[in-house]
Each structure stands twice: as structure tokens, then as C-alpha cells.
Amino acid sequence: MENRLLYKPGHTACAGCGQSIAARMVIEAAGPNTIIVNNTGCLEVFTTRFPESAWGVPWIHSLFENCAAVASGVEAALRYLGKKDSINVIAQAGDGGTADIGLQALSGMLERGHDILYVCYDNEAYMNTGIQRSGLTPYDTNTTTSPVGSKSSGNIRPKKPMPEIAMAHGIPYVATSSAGYPQDIQRKVKKALSIKGPKYIQIHVPCPLGWRHETNLTLEVAKLAVETGLYPLIEYENGTLAAKRQIVPKPVEEYLKVQGRFKHLLKSPEELKKIQEIADNNIKKYGLRVETQ
Amino acid sequence: MKQFFEGSHAVAEIIKLCKPGVISAYPITPQTHIVEDLAQMVADGELNSQFVNVESEHSAASVVLGGSAAGVRVYTASSSQGLILMAEVIFNIAGMRLPVVLTCANRALSAPINIWNDQQDSVSLRDSGWVQLFAENNQEVVDFHLIAYRLAEDKSIMLPVMVCMDGFILTHGMEVVDIPQQEDVDKFLPPYKPLYKLDPAEPLSMGLLGDPGCYMEARYAVQETHKDVLKLLPKASAEFTAVFGRDYKDCLVEEYLTKDSERVIVAMGSVCGTVKKAVDNLRAKGKKVGLLKIISFRPFPYARVYEALKNVPKVAVLDKSVSLGAQAAPLALEVKAAFCGKKCATKNISSFVAGLGGRDITLDSIKEIFKKLTAKEANLEYIDLKPELLKDEYGE
Numbered sequence: 055m056e057n058r059l060l061y062k063p064g065h066t067a068c069a070g071c072g073q074s075i076a077a078r079m080v081i082e083a084a085g086p087n088t089i090i091v092n093n094t095g096c097l098e099v100f101t102t103r104f105p106e107s108a109w110g111v112p113w114i115h116s117l118f119e120n121c122a123a124v125a126s127g128v129e130a131a132l133r134y135l136g137k138k139d140s141i142n143v144i145a146q147a148g149d150g151g152t153a154d155i156g157l158q159a160l161s162g163m164l165e166r167g168h169d170i171l172y173v174c175y176d177n178e179a180y181m182n183t184g185i186q187r188s189g190l191t192p193y194d195t196n197t198t199t200s201p202v203g204s205k206s207s208g209n210i211r212p213k214k215p216m217p218e219i220a221m222a223h224g225i226p227y228v229a230t231s232s233a234g235y236p237q238d239i240q241r242k243v244k245k246a247l248s249i250k251g252p253k254y255i256q257i258h259v260p261c262p263l264g265w266r267h268e269t270n271l272t273l274e275v276a277k278l279a280v281e282t283g284l285y286p287l288i289e290y291e292n293g294t295l296a297a298k299r300q301i302v303p304k305p306v307e308e309y310l311k312v313q314g315r316f317k318h319l320l321k322s323p324e325e326l327k328k329i330q331e332i333a334d335n336n337i338k339k340y341g342l343r344v345e346t347q
Numbered sequence: 348m349k350q351f352f353e354g355s356h357a358v359a360e361i362i363k364l365c366k367p368g369v370i371s372a373y374p375i376t377p378q379t380h381i382v383e384d385l386a387q388m389v390a391d392g393e394l395n396s397q398f399v400n401v402e403s404e405h406s407a408a409s410v411v412l413g414g415s416a417a418g419v420r421v422y423t424a425s426s427s428q429g430l431i432l433m434a435e436v437i438f439n440i441a442g443m444r445l446p447v448v449l450t451c452a453n454r455a456l457s458a459p460i461n462i463w464n465d466q467q468d469s470v471s472l473r474d475s476g477w478v479q480l481f482a483e484n485n486q487e488v489v490d491f492h493l494i495a496y497r498l499a500e501d502k503s504i505m506l507p508v509m510v511c512m513d514g515f516i517l518t519h520g521m522e523v524v525d526i527p528q529q530e531d532v533d534k535f536l537p538p539y540k541p542l543y544k545l546d547p548a549e550p551l552s553m554g555l556l557g558d559p560g561c562y563m564e565a566r567y568a569v570q571e572t573h574k575d576v577l578k579l580l581p582k583a584s585a586e587f588t589a590v591f592g593r594d595y596k597d598c599l600v601e602e603y604l605t606k607d608s609e610r611v612i613v614a615m616g617s618v619c620g621t622v623k624k625a626v627d628n629l630r631a632k633g634k635k636v637g638l639l640k641i642i643s644f645r646p647f648p649y650a651r652v653y654e655a656l657k658n659v660p661k662v663a664v665l666d667k668s669v670s671l672g673a674q675a676a677p678l679a680l681e682v683k684a685a686f687c688g689k690k691c692a693t694k695n696i697s698s699f700v701a702g703l704g705g706r707d708i709t710l711d712s713i714k715e716i717f718k719k720l721t722a723k724e725a726n727l728e729y730i731d732l733k734p735e736l737l738k739d740e741y742g743e
Contacts, residue, residue, distance in 0.1 A: 104557050104558070105555075113552045115555070116409060116443070117436065120409035123410050126399060127411055129413075130371075130399050131417035131419040132417060133397055159403075
């Protein structure tokens with residue numbers, strides 16, 4: 055049992071899929087004594103098309119918005135059976151399933167104190183349905199429902215602050231991570247699973263199709279998001295910032311210019327400035343800049 | 348033991364004896380007393396169960412879905428808007444073949460907002476794949492929950508069951524109810540042993556994507572199982588009688604003085620008690636009238652209904668719900684369908700709607716329905732309508 059593959063090859067994810075990389079890191083860090091509850095979305099579709107399944111652990115999908123509630127039921131059942139201490143429960147979803155349609159169920163799960171790790175794979179839009187904007191789509195992003203036009207430079211609002219929203223529930227562990235840093239994902243998953251109670255990890259996962267970057271650039275794009283300060287890697291324990299990945303900040307253009315979804319910004323110094331401000335605010339807020347000796 | 352109980356408390360008592368490991372619910376009138384009583388039983392240590400208070404009915408249904416998938420007996424209760432908010436999960440639970448048992452405290456649907464009884468909520472979910480049993484009184488409510496678990500968890504069925512009890516009339520009605528002994532319940536309802544469950548020792552995937560190559564077969568399988576339910580319900584009912592004494596015959600329908608009847612009302616739920624009384628009154632005056640009570644609305648026992656009514660010249664179907672835009676109310680459509688294509692389909696089957704939004708259905712209402720069973724078939728006729736409220740005072 056210990057040698058079995060927990061996330062098997064042969065699934066139908068796109069070439070260069072960041073979510074697939076991250077999902078594998080998560081389950082391999084969690085280990086075989088884990089039950090996964092998965093929302094509807096790319097990950098569900100490309101790993102479990104009947105009669106095939108990529109999962110080597112017990113896995114269940116119910117609906118788009120209810121993985122946090124279904125996981126609550128699984129956890130309650132394990133508690134009833136006296137098995138909760140030996141089995142991890144992971145609820146996982148995309149950004150739309152987490153920050154939009156699944157937010158209520160997630161809030162309930164966090165508030166009730168279930169011993170569950172919730173993982174949000176954040177590819178910053180509804181990719182499974184064809185790149186529509188979600189609550190975690192960044193400012194000025196070109197998506198099919200926040201298109202660029204003569205009167206629009208893309209998505210009109212910044213990302214919903216999901217880690218802060220999760221933290222406001224008073225839960226013991228909240229972290230962000232990135233497909234560009236596989237070891238960071240694994241360390242945080244292991245850390246989270248060592249803590250009792252509800253945990254939230256949000257992982258930035260590039261989508262070559264939706265972000266319109268070359269499929270061989272997935273890890274690089276993910277790293278650039280972190281290195282520019284646009285996707286801070288942070289870790290909160292009991293409400294206190296316990297760790298952060300420090301950077302020598304690169305200008306945001308380096309991240310934006312490799313992605314088609316931001317192409318329109320390169321011609322607009324005004325909009326570029328706004329994006330740089332978002333990165334600068336993150337750098338200041340979390341103290342991301344490496345101090346020089 | 349016979350005790351004088353509120354209907355909701357009787358439900359809580361029988362659920363306690365069924366020992367669900369996970370209970371989840373969200374409060375909605377008139378379901379609240381059921382889950383309040385269960386919460387108290389858990390708080391007092393009388394019931395060993397995980398009681399999960401959720402932030403919506405959608406999550407209540409999702410929690411019991413998860414609990415059931417993890418291999419534990421589960422319970423939830425809802426009503427009206429709550430049940431309709433659950434609807435997405437309700438369909439999902441049936442498709443995933445999870446033996447969830449739910450009590451529906453039947454209540455009208457908004458708008459206008461209305462907290463009182465009719466049966467629009469559960470009837471609107473008739474296509475979901477759930478078995479639906481309608482109770483006439485609180486003894487049936489208690490007993491049907493036992494039969495519900497027995498049926499749902501049968502390896503040949505593995506479908507969820509909804510026990511429908513009229514809101515307020517039954518949930519808040521006080522009646523003498525015989526609550527069974529634990530040892531008898533244990534005899535009738537052994538501990539739940541799932542066919543499949545989420546278990547790291549034997550990992551499996553549940554809830555997979557069914558593409559056009561397999562989706563139809565999954566739906567067809569549920570349809571076929573509903574046919575099996577029609578066969579198993581009478582068996583479960585007989586087993587029930589052997590243990591508890593009470594006899595619900597085939598547990599599909601109840602025939603009340605139908606054999607020689609010239610006029611029969613078909614109905615379901617608590618109104619059947621009123622109809623029985625009206626039938627008794629009319630029989631005392633020599634009128635040949637009767638009642639056909641539908642217990643199992645899903646699966647609908649077409650053959651059984653045909654047999655019971657085939658020699659009855661005039662049939663009235665009393666619905667406490669409507670299918671807006673259809674030419675008859677939901678139960679009437681089913682009864683008509685039972686005669687479709689039959690040789691002796693000379694039936695005069697009238698569709699009456701009564702009691703929507705909690706309007707009382709009185710003995711006079713029932714008498715009026717019998718009176719209206721003339722040569723001409725009544726088509727979706729509302730009983731006890733107030734014409735003064737229908738005047739077009741604000742029209743052109």
C-alpha cells in the first residue's frame with residue numbers, strides 16, 4: 055500500500071497544467087492515509103473520467119460548491135467511527151469553487167472547526183468552462199467575461215483576499231504557495247496536516263491555456279508571480295505571520311509580458327503602474343524585500 | 348411503548364433508535380422541533396451521533412452525503428425552501444446511490460412566502476430518484492422511517508428515501524404514538540454495512556464524470572431500481588409486521604372501502620384521515636364512496652393503483668400541490684397515467700387542488716369533491732377558492 059502511486063499518470067490535463075503539478079505535490083505530501091473531497095472543476099474532470107481515475111487514495115466528487123461541506127460530513131463520519139486521528143481529510147477546489155460559489159460552504163467548514171485541510175488551486179479564472187473571470191482573477195486581466203475593449207482594460211477588481219477571509223475565521227493555519235515551488239507546497243501541506251482543526255492553503259497554479267503562455271514556461275511563470283511580489287508566499291500560524299518567502303523584486307512587466315492575458319497592459323504605462331502598485335503594496339505589507347547587508 | 352407525543356418529537360425518538368452516526372440540518376419551520384430534539388438527545392448523551400450544524404440546507408445535504416459516502420448511517424430533515432435549496436444535492440445523492448434518509452416537513456413554496464402546509468416541496472423533487480413515502484399520521488411517520496432505512500440500505504436498492512409528513516398538521520400535532528423498543532428496532536434494522544465507502548485501505552473514486560458513453564446507463568439503473576423498490580416495499584412491510592405487529596400491507600397504497608365504491612378519492616398525507624372520516628359519514632348515509640391512499644409516490648405504484656380503481660366509475664384525485672402549466676395536478680397526472688392504454692380505461696378521473704399554503708381541507712371540502720364527481724370530468728378544479736380575492740380590481 056505504501057508504494058502505490060497516489061496520483062497516477064495518464065490523466066487528461068493540458069500540457070503544462072500547473073494545477074496538476076500542485077495536486078500531485080499535495081497528495082504525495084499528505085500520503086496514502088488521506089481522503090480527498092474534490093469540487094467540480096478541471097482537476098475533477100481531467101483525473102476522473104469514468105471508468106478511469108488518477109487517484110490512488112479514496113476520492114469523492116459531489117458538486118461544484120460543496121466540497122467543504124461534503125468533507126465536513128466525511129470528517130464527522132470518521133470522528134463517529136473513531137478513525138479521525140489516523141486519516142487526513144483534504145477538501146480541494148479551484149478559485150471559483152472556493153472564492154465564489156463555494157465560499158459559504160467553506161466559511162461554514164472553517165467556522166465549525168473541522169479537522170480538514172482545504173486546498174484552493176488558484177489559476178485565477180474559470181478555466182474549465184473557458185476562461186471566465188472569478189473572484190480571484192487579478193486586476194486588469196483579459197478573460198472571456200472581462201474582455202479588453204475600447205472601454206475596458208480587463209477585470210475591473212483586484213483579487214478577493216481569500217487568505218485574509220480564511221484567517222478571519224480564527225483558524226490555526228493559513229498559507230499561500232505556488233506550483234513554481236514544489237517543495238514549498240509539500241512542506242506547507244505536511245505542516246498543515248500536523249495541526250488539528252481547519253487549515254487553508256491557496257496555491258498559485260498557472261494555466262497555459264487561460265493565461266496564454268508557452269506550456270514549457272509553467273514553473274517559470276509561477277516563479278515570476280512570486281518574484282515580482284504579485285503572489286506573496288506567506289504562512290500564518292494562529293493569526294500571526296510566521297514565514298514569508300523574501301524576494302529581490304523584479305518589475306511586474308517580467309511576469310506580465312510572458313502571458314497573453316496581460317498583453318494589452320504592455321502598451322499602457324498607466325495600467326502598468328497600477329499593477330506595479332499592487333506588487334509594491336504586497337512587498338510592503340508582508341515585508342517581502344530581502345534586506346541588503 | 349405508547350406515548351402522547353408531538354409528531355416532531357416522535358420523529359426524533361425513532362431516529363434515535365435508528366442510531367445515525369452523522370446528523371446534519373439547518374433550521375426551517377416547521378422542521379425545527381425534529382432537529383432541536385435530536386440536538387438535545389446528543390447533548391444529553393442519549394444519542395451517540397455527530398450533530399453538524401451547518402450554514403445552509405445545501406450544506407446539510409452535502410454533509411450527510413459525505414457521511415454516507417464514508418460508510419455511516421446518516422439523517423437530515425428539511426422543508427419547503429430548504430428542501431428546494433437542497434435540490435442540487437438531492438439529485439446528486441440519488442445518482443451517487445447513497446442511502447440517506449430525510450424527513451420532509453411538507454410546506455408550501457414561495458412566492459408568496461408561506462410557512463404552512465402543502466406538498467409542493469417534495470412533489471417538486473419527484474424526478475430526483477429518491478423514494479418518497481407519504482404518511483397519514485404520526486404512527487405512520489414513525490414506522491415509515493424504520494422502513495425507509497431498511498429499504499434505502501438494502502444492497503439491491505441503495506437509494507435515498509424521503510419520509511414526507513405534513514408540516515404543522517403532523518409535525519406539531521399531538522398524538523398517541525407507539526415508539527418501538529430498541530431491541531426490536533435492532534432486529535429490523537441491523538447496523539449499516541456499506542457496499543462501498545471512502546476507505547484508505549481500499550481506495551476508490553466516487554462521483555466520476557459520466558460522459559455520453561455511460562451517463563444514460565447510470566440514470567437507467569436508478570429507474571430500474573425503482574421497479575425493485577415496488578417489489579421490496581411489500582417485503583419490508585411484511586418483515587415490519589412480523590417484528591412490530593402493525594400492518595401496512597404492501598406499503599404502496601392503502602385501500603379504504605374501495606371495493607364496492609362508485610366514487611373514490613385518491614390522496615396522500617394527513618388529509619387521508621379527513622377523507623376517511625368523510626367516507627364514513629357518507630357511507631352511513633348509504634353512499635358508496637371510498638379512499639385510495641398513496642403511500643409510495645416515488646416509485647409510483649401504477650399497477651396497484653389500476654387494480655384498486657379499475658372498477659370504480661368515478662375517481663377524484665386530490666392534490667396538495669400543482670404543476671403550473673399542466674392540465675392536471677401531479678398526483679392526478681400519475682393516476683391518469685395508470686389508466687393510459689388500458690382496455691377498461693373508461694375512467695372519469697377528475698383533478699382537484701386543495702389546501703395550498705395551509706388552507707384547511709375540511710369535511711365539507713371533501714364532501715364537495717364527492718359532490719362534484721358527476722358525469723363531467725373536473726379538470727384541475729380548485730376547492731375552497733375565494734372568488735372575492737380573484738376580482739380584477741386593479742385591471743384596465
